[in-house]
Amino acid sequence: MEGKMILQEAQGFLDELQEIRRTLHQHPELGFDLKFTKPYVKQKLEEMGYDPIEMGKAGLVALAGGKKPGKTILLRADMDALPIKEEAEVSFASKEEGKMHGCGHDMHTAMLLGAAKLLKNHEDEIEGTIKLEFQPAEEIFQGSPDMISAGLLENPKVDAAIMLHVVAGMPMPAGVLMVPGGGISAASCEQYHITVKGKGGHGSTPNNCIDPITAAAQMHIALQEINSRELDANAYGVFTTCRFEAGMTSNVIPDTAKMWGTIRTVDPENEIGEYIKKRMSEICQSIATAFRCEAEVEYYDYCPCMVIDTELSQKVLGYAKDLLGQGAMDMTSITGGKAGGGSEDFAFVSHHVPTVSMFITAGNSEEGYLYSQHNPKVRFDDSMLYYGSAAYAYIALRWLKEQA
Ligand SMILES: [Zn+2]
């Protein structure tokens, strides 16, 4: 199939894509709780002639093709929103208090539904199978592992996987597809939570209390030693306590002090992350003992680093250039091949099958799209949605054809 044709075809139903995206934008939902979104997406797929199956806690999978023998490629969109109050000035703002599609997952879902429509129209040309994944709970890094354990990568077995993420607030025209080179493109991430338990009481009699604040402050300082004194200078491992909470007022020693933070590495095996955790627990326990407190250190919501398959990324970049010409670019020209600090739970898939995670621009800062994802003021330029739909469909079709 001609790239130009598929782009034109997708452009022909841009209105429909914008309508879908704006409807989803008005109904943002969190995590696995997709009471509006999942049935809405399912219905759209059924209207196109798909037979979507529910997978895991709140996911959907639909298959395109399968009439001709061949391999299977997975295309993913995530569907969940963020627990932030929308401050963007858009006519289709969130109707859900304290929830917002601030990462653009409404854009992703609309783009993949557009790809589903294109692929249905060209089903006879699919040389193998295209598995369309609509995933919940990306923002808490739980949706992808949940769907994998529910069988995402089997029946049919997935041979390659592709995802797309929008970016706003960059000085670039909307609809430019960026393909990273092989290697690690995003850091791992794991949350930690430290609770220091002491014994509260009157601020005038610290001798009758056990102050958890001084112990927690010692821990905060001591933990810096891991970064500065214990990690190899070439090892990328960073952790940051971003929330420190204790006490309610000026004359009461509290019972507890708490810290929250994240650990990030670019180590696919996460040995650095495991080392940091081991030392973090040891240091916190030892300091707690020294200051007569108790410490509890918990780790949760781990997401590994994203591993991009070199061969697949070269092929995908080639197909993207055939489709979009100058509108497709090698992302290493911007990143220098270095991993970004942000994390993405599709990384779990990248540890099982060759994966490429692409980005597409959706809001030029020079045209007033000033904010980037996760900002309560972020706006996305949805006139580019058809580029994303065409890219998903065309890249999958080309890859399968080449493998046949
Ligand atoms: Zn996000």
Ligand SMILES: [Zn+2]
């Ligand atoms: Zn996102």
